[in-house]
Amino acid sequence: MQSYTFPDKLGKYGEFGGRYVPELLMPAVLELEEAYEAARKDPSFEAELNNYLTEYIGRTTPLYEAEQLSKHLGGPKIYLKREDLNHTGAHKINNTIGQALLTLRMGKKKVVAETGAGQHGVATATVCSLLGLECIVFMGEEDIRRQKLNVFRMELLGAKVVGVSQGSGTLKDAVNEALRYWVNHVDDTHYIIGSVVGPHPFPRIVRDFQSVIGSETRQQSLEKQGKLPDAIVACVGGGSNAMGMFYPFVEDTEVALYGVEAAGKGVDTNEHAATLTGGSPGMLHGTFTYLLQDEDGQIQEAASISAGLDYPGIGPEHSYLHDTGRVAYPSITDEEALEAFQLLAKLEGIIPALESAHAVAYACKLAKEMSPEQSLVICLSGRGDKDVEQVKAKLEEDSNGKA
Amino acid sequence: MGKHKLESTLEKIKSTGKPLFIPYMMAGDGGIDQINERIHFLEESGASAIELGIPFSDPVADGPVIQDAGQRALANGTTLKIVLEEVRKQKDSRNIPIILMTYINPIWNYGYEQFAKDCDAAGVDGIIIPDIPMEEEVEIAAQLSASGIAFIRLAAMTSPDERLEKIAQTSEGFLYAVSVNGTTGERAQHEERTLSYLKKLTKQSKVPVLAGFGISNPEQAKSLAAYCDGVIVGSKIVDFFHQGNRGEIEKLIGDTIHS
Numbered sequence: 001m002q003s004y005t006f007p008d009k010l011g012k013y014g015e016f017g018g019r020y021v022p023e024l025l026m027p028a029v030l031e032l033e034e035a036y037e038a039a040r041k042d043p044s045f046e047a048e049l050n051n052y053l054t055e056y057i058g059r060t061t062p063l064y065e066a067e068q069l070s071k072h073l074g075g076p077k078i079y080l081k082r083e084d085l086n087h088t089g090a091h092k093i094n095n096t097i098g099q100a101l102l103t104l105r106m107g108k109k110k111v112v113a114e115t116g117a118g119q120h121g122v123a124t125a126t127v128c129s130l131l132g133l134e135c136i137v138f139m140g141e142e143d144i145r146r147q148k149l150n151v152f153r154m155e156l157l158g159a160k161v162v163g164v165s166q167g168s169g170t171l172k173d174a175v176n177e178a179l180r181y182w183v184n185h186v187d188d189t190h191y192i193i194g195s196v197v198g199p200h201p202f203p204r205i206v207r208d209f210q211s212v213i214g215s216e217t218r219q220q221s222l223e224k225q226g227k228l229p230d231a232i233v234a235c236v237g238g239g240s241n242a243m244g245m246f247y248p249f250v251e252d253t254e255v256a257l258y259g260v261e262a263a264g265k266g267v268d269t270n271e272h273a274a275t276l277t278g279g280s281p282g283m284l285h286g287t288f289t290y291l292l293q294d295e296d297g298q299i300q301e302a303a304s305i306s307a308g309l310d311y312p313g314i315g316p317e318h319s320y321l322h323d324t325g326r327v328a329y330p331s332i333t334d335e336e337a338l339e340a341f342q343l344l345a346k347l348e349g350i351i352p353a354l355e356s357a358h359a360v361a362y363a364c365k366l367a368k369e370m371s372p373e374q375s376l377v378i379c380l381s382g383r384g385d386k387d388v389e390q391v392k393a394k395l396e397e398d399s400n401g402k403a
Numbered sequence: 404m405g406k407h408k409l410e411s412t413l414e415k416i417k418s419t420g421k422p423l424f425i426p427y428m429m430a431g432d433g434g435i436d437q438i439n440e441r442i443h444f445l446e447e448s449g450a451s452a453i454e455l456g457i458p459f460s461d462p463v464a465d466g467p468v469i470q471d472a473g474q475r476a477l478a479n480g481t482t483l484k485i486v487l488e489e490v491r492k493q494k495d496s497r498n499i500p501i502i503l504m505t506y507i508n509p510i511w512n513y514g515y516e517q518f519a520k521d522c523d524a525a526g527v528d529g530i531i532i533p534d535i536p537m538e539e540e541v542e543i544a545a546q547l548s549a550s551g552i553a554f555i556r557l558a559a560m561t562s563p564d565e566r567l568e569k570i571a572q573t574s575e576g577f578l579y580a581v582s583v584n585g586t587t588g589e590r591a592q593h594e595e596r597t598l599s600y601l602k603k604l605t606k607q608s609k610v611p612v613l614a615g616f617g618i619s620n621p622e623q624a625k626s627l628a629a630y631c632d633g634v635i636v637g638s639k640i641v642d643f644f645h646q647g648n649r650g651e652i653e654k655l656i657g658d659t660i661h662s
Contacts, residue, residue, distance in 0.1 A: 003573075012498045019539060019541055020539055021534060021536060021538060022463075022582060023581070024562075026536045026559075026562070027566070166470065180466075180586050183463070183584075184584065184585035184586060186561060186584060187584065254457075281511075282511055282512060283511060283534065284461060284533070285461070293508070293512070297512030298459065298477065299508075
């Protein structure tokens with residue numbers, strides 16, 4: 001395989017990506033690109049970032065051998081990349097700390113962010129508290145209902161949380177409002193986008209900050225088993241944990257990569273979030289990528305039990321990796337994710353986020369086709385404490401329905 | 404038709420010394436049968452051209468008034484295809500230039516080439532696409548040019564001088580000078596720097612310069628038009644139509660152009 005150099009100068013991954021934003025935002029987008037390029041070349045930026053990653057966030061996260069799960073499935077050796085052990089309980093903070101440091105470098109004092117499950121909002125509020133930045137977070141009303149505790153967490157951390165009632169009141173609508181807020185306050189505000197989506201250079205910046213996941217996994221796998229894993233599975237909404245995990249392995253074609261989308265109630269229903277399985281290319285939130293949309297180009301609502309995967313788009317680099325066939329993008333239903341959520345809790349004493357449970361569920365399927373000499377890494381992108389109340393209600397509802 | 408019609412119409416009005424006034428209306432708000440009816444009303448009320456908004460599910464450059472109008476239009480079943488068909492029906496019975504304002508995704512799904520051809524067939528004279536900066540314009544610009552449709556560029560107050568110059572020099576039909584740092588919708592007043600920005604653009608542009616965003620009354624319209632060639636009013640017009648208050652629309656246009 002040729003060396004992988006995406007994105008190109010225009011922020012494209014093949015035909016995907018780009019900068020489909022109002023002219024008003026172009027100077028901010030270009031300023032960010034410049035600030036990021038300068039930061040990358042500045043050893044003091046890397047040193048500062050690494051210091052926070054180690055001392056504040058608690059990296060390196062373990063690559064944990066899940067012996068009980070491996071035994072239960074009877075296939076390959078299964079490892080969990082424990083992003084749930086990061087400060088704030090998910091991978092999101094790898095990106096927010098990097099972007100908050102960039103905000104300071106650009107001389108901006110305010111940050112706006114969107115959040116779905118609340119994990120990115122909490123991770124943003126956390127670093128803003130740490131670095132003395134003002135923080136406003138847009139969150140869909142439906143998500144506020146699903147994730148009440150995360151709203152309170154953000155407020156405790158000093159952030160202002162603003163409910164978004166437009167559209168379906170979920171992540172897509174929160175991104176719209178965050179973008180509008182940025183349009184209205186671009187002079188003094190940086191937008192810390194939470195996934196590998198949005199106009200260039202966001203998909204690249206978020207990927208690079210999240211690549212610490214894949215880089216550590218690569219090194220840990222070599223140390224533990226003297227070889228790279230045979231397969232890696234990560235969940236994909238916008239796709240930041242997956243992109244951060246996959247990117248350092250993109251040229252290692254012997255490593256099979258799987259990005260697991262949320263199939264909701266099934267990809268043949270109207271209630272799913274499997275963009276690559278059920279969508280088509282188009283422009284949303286500043287980028288050209290696969291979207292759930294109708295034939296007139298109106299964006300459709302996504303649906304998933306997991307707020308963090310409930311997004312009708314996907315990062316443009318995933319669209320590229322999908323079309324070239326480098327990464328496979330299967331999907332997992334709500335029901336399968338719920339089973340995996342309980343399975344991991346019972347076998348390993350680890351409650352995964354519902355998002356990550358999609359990756360666990362697919363890994364269980366994949367393991368059946370693999371042999372004991374092989375190894376499989378699951379990116380356990382977050383912890384499931386935030387989901388416990390919702391899962392309890394859902395399981396009670398299901399058992400009442402069956403009774 | 405197309406670019407030539409738009410440019411010659413605007414030049415003719417400009418030569419009378421009156422400010423240009425382009426109202427924005429959301430196509431399909433109030434019903435699909437209202438599209439041609441409202442165009443006719445705005446033409447009769449003294450509009451220089453009409454900016455016809457195509458509803459989109461995720462309009463990030465728009466404030467709440469136009470967002471809500473777009474949702475109503477979508478609920479009425481409005482699509483780009485239907486709007487083009489409606490506009491085509493009255494092609495020969497109107498003189499006023501028609502400009503479509505649409506986000507890029509509905510055009511992408513329609514197909515750029517087909518879109519440009521159907522615009523030409525429908526008597527659409529210009530296109531405004533708020534989420535296409537110069538970095539992404541090549542493909543769509545080529546198709547519009549092939550069909551003789553004016554591709555109206557947007558300038559922003561955040562744009563540095565070299566970008567402004569390029570935008571001002573490439574714009575066709577007129578130059579849309581976004582005159583607030585924000586989304587569409589009413590503003591109490593415009594900043595001092597808006598005026599110098601408009602003056603600068605007027606000097607650089609080969610086509611008329613119109614200020615838009617945040618303009619809601621004749622006083623604001625006149626004070627901005629003194630520094631450029633005219634104004635675009637969106638949210639306020641959309642709001643008046645929604646309230647059924649057409650008298651106020653006639654007054655807003657009339658008071659601005661007859662000064």
